Amino acid sequence: MIALIVYAAALLIVILHFTRFWSNRNMEWVVLVAPVIVFAVNILDFLKII
Numbered sequence: 001m002i003a004l005i006v007y008a009a010a011l012l013i014v015i016l017h018f019t020r021f022w023s024n025r026n027m028e029w030v031v032l033v034a035p036v037i038v039f040a041v042n043i044l045d046f047l048k049i050i
Contacts, residue, residue, distance in 0.1 A: 006041045
């Protein structure tokens with residue numbers, strides 16, 4: 001369930017990236033941090049830690 005929430009958030013981040021929402025607010029770093037968080041959540045979920 002947590003993985004689905006993280007995927008939905010990542011999809012929202014990508015959509016906002018292509019609509020230039022992040023660059024207009026000087027927050028392009030969010031696009032770089034999102035894949036790291038998705039990867040970490042997937043690994044932790046796979047290992048049954050979360």
